[in-house]
Amino acid sequence: MFRYMFILLSLFATFIAGPANAEDNSIAGQYNAILNHDDSGFFQYATITLRTINPTGNVQISANIRVFFGELDSNEYLTYEFDKVPLNLLTRQISVQNENSDVSMIGFLKDGKITGEWFSTLIGYVGKFEAQKGEFPASPVDGEIVKSLSGHYRGTLVNENPDSNLPERLSFSFVTTQDNSSGQPTLFVTGNTRLYLGDFGSQEYVELVFDDIQFNYYNRFLTAKTAEYGLTFRGDLDQNGVFEGEVFSDAIGYVGPALLEKIE
DSSP: OHHHHHHHHHHHHHHHHOOTTTTTTOSOEEEEEEEEOTTTSEEEEEEEEEEEEOSSSSOEEEEEEEEESSSTTOSOEEEEEESOOOBOTTTOEEEEOOTTOSEEEEEEEETTEEEEEEEETTTEEEEEEEEESSSOOOOOTTOEEOOOSOEEEEEEEOOOSTTOOOOSEEEEEEEEEEEOTTSSOEEEEEEEEEEESSOTTSSOEEEEEEEEEEEOTTTOEEEEEESSTTEEEEEEEOTTSEEEEEEEETTTEEEEEEEEEEEO
16 A cells, blocks of 8 residues: 555655656756867856746847856856847757847757857957856866956066055955946956065055056956055956056156956
């Protein structure tokens, strides 16, 4: 009797739950992705969320892409919305792009996975990507994750202007937060620089707040300016967290080169 009751309960549970692979066969859902930078060996995490509706007898797809800078728990991510995502029924090619987004993806959707290539409006082709439901795909062998902007940097500047005698030991500190006030999540960056009259770690420094920080996450160009003394740092912050640029002063113009490295 207990055996028959067990069979009936199992059949009832199957009826309620539906086929075991019903969810896996759905186009809609979150796909966890690895985005490769083919020219440098770096990679990033991303999520691709597909949404589907069928108001007229033809499925329509929209998408949300979130691209992370740093580890998955980083609050440095950029979010993009795509209202219309064409899917070729014959080839299963999917096109995630629009003129308002810095990122686009062209790939093939099959068996719960999306594989293809991704692009930036600033640099064109970036690399290949792989996305799947469930766990993230394996990161590339010997690949390095793109560093986040947030953190502490330490290095030097060189006074090449005879009118400048700035301390030549300095540090940067940056903090990023998500700003949702406009309805579209954006990154807001704050920070400061310390100019050391003494050694690093000593109390002999002057801290200046950056009142204007501009950072492009795709071409990695950084501009940071202090209100006090009018110092501007401009240059490239590479994917490995090394800043190489120049220092300018509102009062005397070009000061000299600067080189700082992110301290883990």
